[in-house]
Amino acid sequence: MAITLGTLPRLTTFSMRAVSAANDLRPSFGGPVQRLGRKGSRFALDVKVPAMSAKGCGIALIADLLRGETETVILPVPDYVPAVPYGTPLVNGAGQLGTTLVIDGLTPNVAILKGKFLSVILGGQRYVHIVAAQTTANGSGQASLPIWPMLRTPTTDNAVVELAAPKIEGFVQPGQEWSISRLQAVGVDFSVEERA
Template identity: 40%
Template sequence: MAVLIPSSPGPGAVNPAYLDWGGVLRSPLGGADQKLNRLGDRFAIDVTMNTMASDDEAAAWVAALIKGKKEGAIFPWPQTIDVDGTGDGAVDGAGQAGTTLNIRGVTTGRKFKAGQMVSVVHGGRRYLHMLMAAGTASSAGKIALSIEPMMRVSYADGAVVEIDTPKIEGFTDGNSQGWSVDVARNVGLQFRITEAE
């Protein structure tokens, strides 16, 4: 089971990335370029932590990162925009596919912004998505969200949609300095999490 990376201290710097497994088909004879989209696009994030305040705190971080290499890691995705409202939602209907995610159970009139992140918990794993368009929840607390990347699995009806604190889940990679208590106390740990699916 994936380990939740500690939330304190907060990161000093983050560099998100969108991993696109498609490609552009270029004609060798000067024809129009075509974009080939493939299922499997996902996110990654490079994190540089602030230095740790104590050996105990540093050791807990090192342990979590090492466990994250073997079992997977969960890390809160830093929202870069203010998010309206509070509370999570739920997937509204099984069998959804593509780039429109229907959700329910949100506050009436809650506003969603282009560039906002949400994560869906399905089958014990989180899947991260970015909203491509703004929208407002209906009086029934429902909304159809335009998302990227497209859904990689068909989410179960009622699966939790984390809105307030979306999270990335995947495996950790560290830096060449290693994940030692000394590095954590004096330099700041560096790691990357790439979504596993």
């Protein structure tokens, strides 16, 4: 069962990073290097939480993070693209793979900007993607979004697409540390990486 982290303090900082599965093919006798895109690239989110009350949410957060080494953790993706009324986006068609995601249920003619994060829920698991080029929905609320990374599992028709409030789901990286000051304040840094 996934653990949804509560609201983090206002001064929390987030750093999103790509974890690439691409590799280089180097010819043994010289020649150009080829970059091979491979399924499995994903995102990780590094979080730095400033000192907060240990009695308040500090110790509870640490307990959730420790459980997050074996259970997935869900938290919002920091998104810098202004929110607009996207409608109720859903995957439009089963079995999609590759670097294009066809969706429907959008507000007609809404623009989805390049750099907008989204998450897709497939088989009870969230997968984060970034829109690779600005796309505008047609008059019926359908759009074909170029995305990175490529889809890691075949889609199911009408799967939920979290466009207005995307979330990352993954494991907390092991070996987390936290500090407790004499003032009973707790500060913690942690990373969440998508599991696939």
